[in-house]
Amino acid sequence: MKGFRDFYPEDKRIQNWIFNTWKKIAEHYGYEEIEGPILEETEIYSKSGQEIPEQMYTFKDKSGKLITIRPETTPTIARMIKSKKELKLPIKWYSVSRCLRYERPQFGRSREFFQFNLDCLGSKNMSMDAEVITTSIKMMREFGLSKNDFYVRVSNRRLFNDLVNSIGIDGKGIQKIARILDKLCKFSDNEIEKELKKEKISGDKIKKLFTFLNIKDLNKIKIKSQGLDELKELFSYLKVYDIAKYCILDLSTMRGFDYYTGTVFEVSDKEKEFRAIAGGGRYDNLAGIPGVGYGMGDIVLELFLKKNKRIPNFSKNIDYYIAPVNKFVLKEAIKIAELLRRKYNIEIDLMCRNLRKQLNYASSINAREVIIIGEEELNKREVTIRDMVSGEEKKVKFVNLLR
Amino acid sequence: MKGFRDFYPEDKRIQNWIFNTWKKIAEHYGYEEIEGPILEETEIYSKSGQEIPEQMYTFKDKSGKLITIRPETTPTIARMIKSKKELKLPIKWYSVSRCLRYERPQFGRSREFFQFNLDCLGSKNMSMDAEVITTSIKMMREFGLSKNDFYVRVSNRRLFNDLVNSIGIDGKGIQKIARILDKLCKFSDNEIEKELKKEKISGDKIKKLFTFLNIKDLNKIKIKSQGLDELKELFSYLKVYDIAKYCILDLSTMRGFDYYTGTVFEVSDKEKEFRAIAGGGRYDNLAGIPGVGYGMGDIVLELFLKKNKRIPNFSKNIDYYIAPVNKFVLKEAIKIAELLRRKYNIEIDLMCRNLRKQLNYASSINAREVIIIGEEELNKREVTIRDMVSGEEKKVKFVNLLR
Numbered sequence: 001m002k003g004f005r006d007f008y009p010e011d012k013r014i015q016n017w018i019f020n021t022w023k024k025i026a027e028h029y030g031y032e033e034i035e036g037p038i039l040e041e042t043e044i045y046s047k048s049g050q051e052i053p054e055q056m057y058t059f060k061d062k063s064g065k066l067i068t069i070r071p072e073t074t075p076t077i078a079r080m081i082k083s084k085k086e087l088k089l090p091i092k093w094y095s096v097s098r099c100l101r102y103e104r105p106q107f108g109r110s111r112e113f114f115q116f117n118l119d120c121l122g123s124k125n126m127s128m129d130a131e132v133i134t135t136s137i138k139m140m141r142e143f144g145l146s147k148n149d150f151y152v153r154v155s156n157r158r159l160f161n162d163l164v165n166s167i168g169i170d171g172k173g174i175q176k177i178a179r180i181l182d183k184l185c186k187f188s189d190n191e192i193e194k195e196l197k198k199e200k201i202s203g204d205k206i207k208k209l210f211t212f213l214n215i216k217d218l219n220k221i222k223i224k225s226q227g228l229d230e231l232k233e234l235f236s237y238l239k240v241y242d243i244a245k246y247c248i249l250d251l252s253t254m255r256g257f258d259y260y261t262g263t264v265f266e267v268s269d270k271e272k273e274f275r276a277i278a279g280g281g282r283y284d285n286l287a288g289i290p291g292v293g294y295g296m297g298d299i300v301l302e303l304f305l306k307k308n309k310r311i312p313n314f315s316k317n318i319d320y321y322i323a324p325v326n327k328f329v330l331k332e333a334i335k336i337a338e339l340l341r342r343k344y345n346i347e348i349d350l351m352c353r354n355l356r357k358q359l360n361y362a363s364s365i366n367a368r369e370v371i372i373i374g375e376e377e378l379n380k381r382e383v384t385i386r387d388m389v390s391g392e393e394k395k396v397k398f399v400n401l402l403r
Numbered sequence: 404m405k406g407f408r409d410f411y412p413e414d415k416r417i418q419n420w421i422f423n424t425w426k427k428i429a430e431h432y433g434y435e436e437i438e439g440p441i442l443e444e445t446e447i448y449s450k451s452g453q454e455i456p457e458q459m460y461t462f463k464d465k466s467g468k469l470i471t472i473r474p475e476t477t478p479t480i481a482r483m484i485k486s487k488k489e490l491k492l493p494i495k496w497y498s499v500s501r502c503l504r505y506e507r508p509q510f511g512r513s514r515e516f517f518q519f520n521l522d523c524l525g526s527k528n529m530s531m532d533a534e535v536i537t538t539s540i541k542m543m544r545e546f547g548l549s550k551n552d553f554y555v556r557v558s559n560r561r562l563f564n565d566l567v568n569s570i571g572i573d574g575k576g577i578q579k580i581a582r583i584l585d586k587l588c589k590f591s592d593n594e595i596e597k598e599l600k601k602e603k604i605s606g607d608k609i610k611k612l613f614t615f616l617n618i619k620d621l622n623k624i625k626i627k628s629q630g631l632d633e634l635k636e637l638f639s640y641l642k643v644y645d646i647a648k649y650c651i652l653d654l655s656t657m658r659g660f661d662y663y664t665g666t667v668f669e670v671s672d673k674e675k676e677f678r679a680i681a682g683g684g685r686y687d688n689l690a691g692i693p694g695v696g697y698g699m700g701d702i703v704l705e706l707f708l709k710k711n712k713r714i715p716n717f718s719k720n721i722d723y724y725i726a727p728v729n730k731f732v733l734k735e736a737i738k739i740a741e742l743l744r745r746k747y748n749i750e751i752d753l754m755c756r757n758l759r760k761q762l763n764y765a766s767s768i769n770a771r772e773v774i775i776i777g778e779e780e781l782n783k784r785e786v787t788i789r790d791m792v793s794g795e796e797k798k799v800k801f802v803n804l805l806r
Contacts, residue, residue: 036410037409038503057462065404098501112440131753345433350525352528
């Protein structure tokens with residue numbers, strides 16, 4: 001079906017490499033894997049912004065209940081945290097979740113995708129935000145990407161609100177501006193200005209807005225704001241983590257979710273060719289305890305890695321291919337295969353092919369060595385091992401096979 | 404929601420152990436992982452028997468197309484094979500797939516489950532069936548289970564059809580009987596007899612039916628049947644694989660799917676307390692090429708492993724917990740944590756706790772060792788490492804930390 005992917009072995013190898021990299025870095029930082037259901041009651045997505053609820057697969061089940069195939073994971077995490085009382089703090093969770101959104105299939109989008117989520121809950125301390133952002137950068141580096149390839153835009157919703165407020169806009173106006181700015185990456189400044197004017201925001205205010213959106217140095221902001229203090233503290237931690245070089249202050253960073261309360265950040269490609277590679281922020285009012293987290297989807301990431309030629313060549317992981325020369329030795333060959341499977345990945349002929357065809361096949365699946373089982377050799381309790389790269393062959397006794 | 408599970412870290416550790424065991428054995432036998440979409444067009448499940456289509460989550464998407472959340476994986480595998488021309492034979496695939504069925508939540512059932520599938524396609528040779536069955540037994544053994552705990556019921560649909568045919572029943576009658584026998588595990592012989600009588604099958608035929616269902620030795624079957632030859636060959640291979648001791652001939656083994664054509668088998672617990680742990684068979688007409696495969700769900704397996712006390716105790720996998728004694732050393736502590744994360748799984752205090760509380764927390768997550776960062780030690784460029792089991796402490800220089 002359009003917008004859905006089949007992962008054949010060659011695709012799944014790449015996906016597993018991505019998944020394993022996500023997991024490895026998350027575990028280096030002490031996060032543990034969790035998993036939630038793929039169906040949730042629709043109402044838990046009421047804070048998921050404007051776009052997502054429009055794209056959800058929502059239907060009634062046989063009992064008439066309105067349910068949704070999850071479009072994102074954070075509401076599930078919040079629900080899981082609220083429904084279990086005795087959780088130790090901090091909560092450090094990650095997940096690799098299949099999510100669905102009914103979007104128009106296009107470049108960099110798919111109706112079904114896998115999202116890595118990492119969440120840390122339990123404190124409002126900015127050291128938490130810093131650790132969470134650090135993991136996203138360590139992922140990118142583990143994928144072989146450098147600061148020439150990507151950067152992280154960092155902002156704070158509280159500071160943004162205070163700044164917009166300081167130019168005489170409040171409440172609903174702030175939310176409207178936030179939603180318009182969320183599209184910044186898709187639209188030019190001129191288009192943004194047009195949108196803002198539609199919302200009856202004066203030219204003078206728009207000018208002031210653009211002025212502070214372009215601020216690159218926190219010390220130039222002179223208003224009193226808890227968000228400003230948080231952001232300063234966050235940047236001081238980013239230096240300690242030695243990742244400040246990847247991070248820039250960008251007050252136009254919004255993230256489309258209504259549940260973010262403080263820090264927001266987005267991992268982007270430097271050439272701005274793709275949508276955000278990852279994005280997240282702090283949500284202090286969603287799960288009953290303060291927390292911060294992000295999601296990194298597989299679709300944009302894989303396109304980005306492909307473009308930058310960072311995806312290794314993976315082939316089937318076979319240690320030995322076992323080739324019985326004819327059907328009379330097949331059963332002995334199976335016994336040898338079984339012995340070796342205690343330790344190795346082994347494939348044996350199941351197609352009753354002749355030796356030449358078996359060697360061709362073994363070569364096509366990149367088997368390193370082929371163990372040829374011949375009648376004469378069997379009598380001597382030995383086999384022939386053929387190196388598929390050099391073509392060299394050697395005889396090995398049964399008893400030495402597992403050494 | 405009822406029938407859906409949340410996997411907290413302690414649950415996910417067990418699930419990952421199950422998944423990794425599945426994967427390890429499959430790869431020892433040269434199978435490669437694949438994955439399909441969770442939504443499919445409803446029509447691909449038309450051969451999935453009687454029960455499954457009644458339990459599917461089916462709905463119309465926004466374009467009005469009838470789609471289904473997958474209740475099983477085999478039709479997806481068949482579709483993937485049919486839609487790709489240049490696949491090398493044999494096809495040796497496995498997958499760990501989330502599937503959904505709208506069943507009444509009860510013991511051993513859940514609306515959402517994960518199913519391991521292993522499929523081998525390309526030949527009608529019984530060596531394929533034998534290898535596939537062997538992997539299911541190797542899984543069980545890898546989970547710590549023995550022949551006292553489980554066994555494998557083996558049959559052949561062709562032979563069953565020929566036998567039923569030989570007592571004067573054909574076509575639709577065979578299918579009806581197959582469906583009734585599929586419930587054998589749930590009903591007594593008397594109940595089965597009642598059901599068969601409802602279908603207007605004579606007492607004489609029912610008697611003959613029960614007679615051959617109880618046959619334990621293939622040599623006692625005297626009719627000519629391709630299925631009989633296949634089953635004899637299969638059992639001769641099961642001996643070669645040294646797993647005949649786990650397998651019994653049981654001609655009442657049906658498996659509920661209409662797409663099975665030859666071999667069928669089921670892994671069951673010896674005490675018959677649970678539903679089948681795994682089940683599968685040969686499907687020569689589903690994917691365009693002959694194949695054989697099975698599914699093993701996580702729900703029954705986990706209950707069975709729990710009952711047999713085969714689930715190891717897993718705890719969080721943390722190498723070091725890093726405890727800064729106060730906020731003044733936090734930033735240096737972060738730097739040390741970052742250094743160690745090149746190699747180890749590290750957790751550091753993010754809650755601004757005092758040392759005693761940190762040690763309690765480290766102990767609660769089973770950290771093996773705690774690295775205490777003190778002000779005086781920092782000046783000497785060293786840390787204190789505390790063994791959390793013995794309580795012993797030692798001083799280590801920074802430069803020796805990564806050795």
